[in-house]
Amino acid sequence: MAKETIKIENLKRQFTMGSETVHALKGISFTIEEGEFVTIMGSSGSGKSTMLNILGCLDQPTSGNYEIDGVKVKNLSKNELATIRNEKIGFIFQSYNLLARTSAIENVELPLLYNSKVTSEERRKRAINALEMVGLGDRLFHTPSQLSGGQQQRVAIARSLVNNPVMILADEATGNLDTRTSYEIMTLFQELNKKGITITFVTHEPDIATFSGRTIVLKDGEIMQDYKNHKVQSAADQLAKLPLENHLS
Ligand SMILES: Nc1ncnc2c1ncn2[C@@H]1O[C@H](COP(=O)(O)OP(=O)(O)OP(=O)(O)O)[C@@H](O)[C@H]1O
Numbered sequence: 295m296a297k298e299t300i301k302i303e304n305l306k307r308q309f310t311m312g313s314e315t316v317h318a319l320k321g322i323s324f325t326i327e328e329g330e331f332v333t334i335m336g337s338s339g340s341g342k343s344t345m346l347n348i349l350g351c352l353d354q355p356t357s358g359n360y361e362i363d364g365v366k367v368k369n370l371s372k373n374e375l376a377t378i379r380n381e382k383i384g385f386i387f388q389s390y391n392l393l394a395r396t397s398a399i400e401n402v403e404l405p406l407l408y409n410s411k412v413t414s415e416e417r418r419k420r421a422i423n424a425l426e427m428v429g430l431g432d433r434l435f436h437t438p439s440q441l442s443g444g445q446q447q448r449v450a451i452a453r454s455l456v457n458n459p460v461m462i463l464a465d466e467a468t469g470n471l472d473t474r475t476s477y478e479i480m481t482l483f484q485e486l487n488k489k490g491i492t493i494t495f496v497t498h499e500p501d502i503a504t505f506s507g508r509t510i511v512l513k514d515g516e517i518m519q520d521y522k523n524h525k526v527q528s529a530a531d532q533l534a535k536l537p538l539e540n541h542l543s
Contacts, residue, residue: 296327296328296329297327297328298325298326298327298328298361298364299326299327299328299330299362299363299460299461299492300324300325300326300349300360300361300362300461300494301325301359301360301361302322302323302324302325302358302359302360302361303323303358303359304321304322304323304357304358304359305319305321305322305323305348305355305357305358305359305360306319306320306321306322306355306356306357306358307319307341307344307348307353307355307356308356317515318341318344318515319341319344319345319348319355319515320514320515320516321358321516322341322345322358322512322515322516322517323358323517324510324517324520326461326492326494327492328460328490328492329487329490329491329492330492330493330507330508331483331484331487331492331493331495331505331506331507331508332493332494332495332506332507332508332509332510333495333496333497333502333503333505333506333508333509333510334346334494334495334496334497334509334510334512335496335497335498335499335500335502335503335509335510335511335512336498336511336512336513336518337498337513338498339514340512340513340514340515341512341514341515342496342497342498342512343496344515345496345512346463346465346496348360349362349383349463349494350379350383350385350463351367351370351375351376351378351379351383352375352379354367354368355368362378362382362383362460362461363382363460365378365382380405380408380409380457381457381459382459382460382461383459383460383461383462383463384453384454384455384457384459384461384462384463385454385462385463385464385465386447386450386451386454386462386463386464386465386467387450387464387465387466387467388465388466388467388469388470389470390438390443390446390447390449390450390470391450392438392446392449392450392453393438394437394438394439395437395439396437396438397434397435397436397437398425398430398433398434398435398436398437398438398441398449398452399418399421399422399425399434399435400421401438401449401450401453402421402424402425402449402452402453402456403417403418403420403421403456404453405453405456405457406420406421406456406457409457420456421452421456422434424452424453424455424456425448425449425452427452427455427486428448428449428451428452428455428482429448429482430445430448430449430452433445433449442475443470443471443475444471444475444478444479447467447468447470447471447475447479448479448482451479451482451483451486455486455491460492461492461493461494462483462486462491462492462493462494463494463496464483464493464494464495464496464497465496466496466497466498466499467479467483467495467497468480468497468499468502469497469499473536474533474536477529477530477532477533477536478529478533480502480505480529480532481528481529481530481533483495483505483529484505484528484529484530487507493506503523504523504526504527505526505527505528505529506523506526507522507523507526508520508521508522508523509521509523
């Protein structure tokens with residue numbers, strides 16, 4: 295049996311606002327196996343951000359269980375949660391979240407600074423490797439303002455990979471990008487997934503789901519659908535089909 299990277303059981307999250315209780319997640323259960331590429335989809339207010347915050351160990355559920363890579367997250371202290379985040383999860387955000395005026399290579403090295411076991415030479419080597427993996431081997435010393443949006447997102451993807459996380463957690467990662475660049479980034483995600491990297495992509499865009507092997511649809515804090523996609527689209531093929539006038543870069 296494949297290894298379970300994520301295991302969630304009857305997860306609930308509620309928020310108290312004055313006398314009112316908002317049930318953002320109402321008892322969610324699913325597992326994500328190592329090597330899966332899963333889209334978590336839902337319209338505004340369905341509970342995606344709440345789910346993402348819990349998956350990313352940024353928030354704790356009100357009740358239920360959450361395990362990542364066999365570690366039970368419940369009852370961990372803030373420091374322990376920070377360690378889990380740093381060691382096990384590679385985050386990718388819509389707005390890249392790179393440090394301005396800091397080179398690509400230094401941005402990618404950042405997650406390794408907290409790891410005292412990694413020497414500065416090793417850090418540099420791993421950052422170069424990660425940047426080469428995302429096709430930016432020739433942009434190591436560029437700062438974010440010297441890079442296009444797609445390239446900045448590639449730096450963020452390299453940063454997410456440098457710690458060898460058990461899962462990449464993407465939050466609307468193509469939300470700021472034009473169609474062509476989105477397909478380029480989805481092509482990269484598909485390549486990384488082929489190499490065995492587990493990806494969870496949280497989005498409100500149904501298009502994204504066509505590129506992943508499985509879709510979980512949330513509605514009003516519940517799972518409405520959880521299905522395997524038997525006809526995964528190739529983002530590279532979609533890219534090739536785009537008319538040339540869309541070529542901006
Ligand atoms: N901190 C909070 N306090 C109170 N209610 C909250 C809080 N966070 C989320 N909620 C409520 O929980 C529900 C789910 O919100 P959530 O942000 O997870 O949805 P979403 O699917 O991410 O929406 P969007 O796509 O608009 O970001 C909403 O009704 C929201 O108002």
